[in-house]
Amino acid sequence: MNIELYQHQIESIDKLENGSILCGGVGSGKSRTALMYYFVKECKGEIKVNGEGKFKKMKKPKDLYIITTARKRDTLEWEHETSSFLIGRKQEDNIQNVKLTVDSWNNIDKYIDVEDAFFIFDEQRVVGYGLWAKSFIKIARKNRWILLTATPGDTWMDYVPVFIANNFYKHKTEFVRRHVVYNRFTKYPKVDHYVECGRLEKFRRKISVNMKYEKRTIRHNKEIFVPYDKTKEKVVLNKRWNIFTKEPAKDIAEICRVLRRLVNSDYRRVEALLDILVERPKVIVFYNYNYELDILREMVEDLGITKAEWNGHKHEPIPDTDKWVYLVQYTAGAEGWNCVETDTIIFYSQNYSYKLMEQARGRIDRINSPFIHLYYYHLISHSQIDRGIKKALLKKKNFNENKFIK
Numbered sequence: 546m547n548i549e550l551y552q553h554q555i556e557s558i559d560k561l562e563n564g565s566i567l568c569g570g571v572g573s574g575k576s577r578t579a580l581m582y583y584f585v586k587e588c589k590g591e592i593k594v595n596g597e598g599k600f601k602k603m604k605k606p607k608d609l610y611i612i613t614t615a616r617k618r619d620t621l622e623w624e625h626e627t628s629s630f631l632i633g634r635k636q637e638d639n640i641q642n643v644k645l646t647v648d649s650w651n652n653i654d655k656y657i658d659v660e661d662a663f664f665i666f667d668e669q670r671v672v673g674y675g676l677w678a679k680s681f682i683k684i685a686r687k688n689r690w691i692l693l694t695a696t697p698g699d700t701w702m703d704y705v706p707v708f709i710a711n712n713f714y715k716h717k718t719e720f721v722r723r724h725v726v727y728n729r730f731t732k733y734p735k736v737d738h739y740v741e742c743g744r745l746e747k748f749r750r751k752i753s754v755n756m757k758y759e760k761r762t763i764r765h766n767k768e769i770f771v772p773y774d775k776t777k778e779k780v781v782l783n784k785r786w787n788i789f790t791k792e793p794a795k796d797i798a799e800i801c802r803v804l805r806r807l808v809n810s811d812y813r814r815v816e817a818l819l820d821i822l823v824e825r826p827k828v829i830v831f832y833n834y835n836y837e838l839d840i841l842r843e844m845v846e847d848l849g850i851t852k853a854e855w856n857g858h859k860h861e862p863i864p865d866t867d868k869w870v871y872l873v874q875y876t877a878g879a880e881g882w883n884c885v886e887t888d889t890i891i892f893y894s895q896n897y898s899y900k901l902m903e904q905a906r907g908r909i910d911r912i913n914s915p916f917i918h919l920y921y922y923h924l925i926s927h928s929q930i931d932r933g934i935k936k937a938l939l940k941k942k943n944f945n946e947n948k949f950i951k
Contacts, residue, residue: 546600547593548629551912553758554578555594560754561586564685564711566692569756571907572883572914575693576626578756579665583609584630587663587689592630607689608644610656613667614881615649619860622882623647623667650677657683664690668880671706672698674717678706685710695907696900697753701725701739704749713748762910766921771817773808773926781807782929801946804930809837809894814924815844818891821922822848826868827887831875831905833894838872841893845870855882879905888916892923895934897944 550558554574557567561582569575584590589604609632611623624634624647631640639645648655650670657680664684671678671692684690690710698704705720714720724745728737739745780786785794787803794800808814818841822828832838838856845852853861856874863871863884873879875896890909896902909919925931930949937944 546629546631547596548577548581550574550577550581550594551758553756554581557754557756558582558586561691563587563689564691564707565752565754566694566697566707567754567756568694568697570760571695571880571904572911573695573756573758574912575695575756576623576667577629579667579691579693580626580630582691583607583663583665603641603643606641606643608659608662609646609665610659610662610688611645611647611665611667612650612653612656612670613647613665615651616855616860616878616881617667618647618649620862620882621647653677653680653684656680659684660687662688664688666690666692668694672703674705681706682710695904700736701742701745702736704745707752708748711748711752760910761912761917762914762919763917764906764910764919764921766923768923768925769817769821771808771811771814771924771926773811773813773928775928777807778804778928797946797950800950801930804928805894806834806836808926808928808931809834810840811926814893814926815840817924818893819844819848821889821891822850822870825887825889825920828869828889828891829871829873829884829887829908830891830893831873831879831896833875833896837893838874841870841872845872873905873908875901875905879908882908883911884909885911885914885916888914888918889920889922892921895923895925895931895938897934897937899938899941899943902938 551574554577557578558581561567567575567579584592588606591599591601593600613623617623627633627645632643632645633639634645636642636644654676666681671681692707701724705717708714708720709716724739724741726737726740728735777788781788781800781803785800787794787799789803789806794803830841832841851864851866851869852872853864854872855861855878857877863886879901887909890906906921925935933949934944
């Protein structure tokens with residue numbers, strides 16, 4: 546048995562320890578790195594790496610639990626990785642009878658009574674202090690574990706569950722009492738600033754292992770500007786009017802939804818997409834709303850191109866043909882899978898979340914991609930809503946509807 550590893554993965558394995566956060570960009574090879582750490586450092590086994598060394602069974606085998614996205618669980622992506630380590634779903638066939646469990650974050654509370662096992666928490670979901678975070682803390686206190694993420698926390702509050710799991714603090718109350726100063730002039734609890742940040746930085750450095758490597762791929766972002774109906778845009782903004790229901794808009798969220806539908810459903814946006822499909826035979830198309838999906842379905846069917854979808858209703862695999870279009874809804878499919886069969890992603894519309902957009906880009910930007918040059922087409926207009934979203938994303942921030950309308 547031989548495992549192929551890049552130098553940045555080998556260096557990260559040396560730095561990892563119980564309670565670490567393995568931070569690496571999408572496609573950096575976090576999964577294989579985590580499994581190698583589990584096999585060699587946690588279970589005291591040996592594996593031939595890059596053709597060197599030898600294989601030895603684990604001296605201290607532990608059952609392996611992987612908490613990941615529903616998509617990664619359903620597509621058996623982790624089982625594909627664990628098979629390289631002679632670990633699969635059937636316990637009787639596994640090396641030294643190790644039990645493998647792969648499940649989604651939605652079911653994390655099922656494992657709060659597990660003890661003396663090893664957990665890999667994949668795709669950071671323990672931000673905040675909700676049910677998932679509390680279940681994570683309970684599991685972490687009775688087992689060995691590491692956490693994998695491409696997008697570490699934005700604020701210190703995001704790190705609270707991990708800090709508690711590492712016994713830096715007993716509970717959230719202790720953390721808040723020591724570090725958080727709330728704004729006194731808001732009706733709801735809002736953090737004004739943090740104190741003793743040097744202590745927090747020390748803890749973050751202690752548990753963070755950053756996977757630094759030189760990317761082989763080169764990203765090419767191409768903005769394709771498409772027209773829209775400016776007259777109708779003025780009606781929506783000036784009169785706060787829903788041009789689709791012929792009624793006044795109820796709130797800011799509805800105004801933004803109407804503006805987005807106005808620009809995203811314009812037939813000229815579809816024409817711009819068609820021009821790209823002429824040049825690119827295999828493309829992934831990301832979209833936000835169901836009406837966009839209806840438009841995209843009709844377009845692809847008219848062209849007679851092979852189509853597949855991943856959204857809240859359909860979980861279809863990528864087509865195995867010479868020309869195809871894969872329609873992916875952001876929330877359902879921006880993370881937890883990869884595709885090395887194409888070098889092209891088309892963003893039919895922008896998403897409000899910078900992290901989600903970055904995760905979507907990473908679906909084709911993988912270590913094992915055969916492509917050097919990757920192409921990202923952004924279909925946008927000069928409308929106020931599109932410009933507002935673009936401005937926020939360029940600052941690596943999420944788009945805020947309330948600030949936009951003001």
